Amino acid sequence: MTAFAPDPYDRDCPTRQLLDRIGDQWTVLIVGTLGDGPLRFTEIGKRVAGISQKMLTQTLRALVRDGILERRMYPEIPPRVEYELTDLGRDLAEPLGVLTEWATQHMDRVARAREEYDRAASGR
Amino acid sequence: MTAFAPDPYDRDCPTRQLLDRIGDQWTVLIVGTLGDGPLRFTEIGKRVAGISQKMLTQTLRALVRDGILERRMYPEIPPRVEYELTDLGRDLAEPLGVLTEWATQHMDRVARAREEYDRAASGR
DNA sequence: CTGCATCCTGCGCGATACTG
DNA sequence: CAGTATCGCGCAGGATGCAG
Numbered sequence: 001m002t003a004f005a006p007d008p009y010d011r012d013c014p015t016r017q018l019l020d021r022i023g024d025q026w027t028v029l030i031v032g033t034l035g036d037g038p039l040r041f042t043e044i045g046k047r048v049a050g051i052s053q054k055m056l057t058q059t060l061r062a063l064v065r066d067g068i069l070e071r072r073m074y075p076e077i078p079p080r081v082e083y084e085l086t087d088l089g090r091d092l093a094e095p096l097g098v099l100t101e102w103a104t105q106h107m108d109r110v111a112r113a114r115e116e117y118d119r120a121a122s123g124r
Numbered sequence: 125m126t127a128f129a130p131d132p133y134d135r136d137c138p139t140r141q142l143l144d145r146i147g148d149q150w151t152v153l154i155v156g157t158l159g160d161g162p163l164r165f166t167e168i169g170k171r172v173a174g175i176s177q178k179m180l181t182q183t184l185r186a187l188v189r190d191g192i193l194e195r196r197m198y199p200e201i202p203p204r205v206e207y208e209l210t211d212l213g214r215d216l217a218e219p220l221g222v223l224t225e226w227a228t229q230h231m232d233r234v235a236r237a238r239e240e241y242d243r244a245a246s247g248r
Numbered sequence: 249c250t251g252c253a254t255c256c257t258g259c260g261c262g263a264t265a266c267t268g
Numbered sequence: 269c270a271g272t273a274t275c276g277c278g279c280a281g282g283a284t285g286c287a288g
Contacts, residue, residue: 014232
């Protein structure tokens with residue numbers, strides 16, 4: 001029996017769409033970071049080190065568009081903008097948390113598997 | 125308190141590595157497909173429609189290297205090769221299943237959020 | 249501070265052709 | 269059938285500069 005969704009082969013199936021979204025790693029990292037609560041633009045950028053300003057802007061906008069994040073703008077001088085998970089976003093954070101937990105628990109095994117594989121391959 | 129792993133900002137942290145892996149959607153789709161049991165190379169290609177032979181080969185090799193899949197070769201004429209989830213792979217399939225389930229349940233809300241967002245944006 | 253526009257480069261990936 | 273090898277393009281994404 002199939003462990004997964006109907007046909008992930010249909011370009012329009014939800015699974016595909018979600019994968020496209022979490023495909024860029026930034027989505028997952030940002031959602032994870034915001035699990036603590038709302039954060040300002042710059043603050044997110046500092047937490048998710050390595051992300052370019054362009055990708056940050058881009059990813060944030062996409063997430064707001066998807067209803068995962070809410071953007072709250074305070075028309076002050078200087079302007080302040082905060083991003084926060086919506087209910088939907090918090091809901092998504094949960095399965096993502098399961099995944100990251102899996103990662104932290106098993107990635108050492110993956111690392112060992114890689115070493116072994118590479119050693120075997122080079123030895124040939 | 126942080127909902128996620130230590131620092132996803134470290135390029136070497138397990139979370140990052142996993143994300144890189146599931147980043148290419150093919151990984152998730154292939155692991156999902158193999159949840160039913162072992163499959164032949166060509167069979168996987170047919171199930172995961174849209175994947176090029178190159179990406180199929182590439183992804184399969186990467187997954188074998190990571191110890192997620194096992195490659196079983198039968199030296200017959202014509203040659204037959206089967207891929208199967210390892211214990212580790214089956215273990216990964218579970219959290220992935222949770223994610224895809226989330227997708228099937230909530231992607232309609234995402235779709236609506238997008239429409240609304242686009243409508244508001246274009247109306248301006 | 250929080251963006252948006254532009255330019256530019258690398259390389260991911262598809263297409264194609266060839267082997268055992 | 270199950271791959272490897274090679275070429276070529278498209279576009280994701282980094283760097284830089286400007287705006288409100």
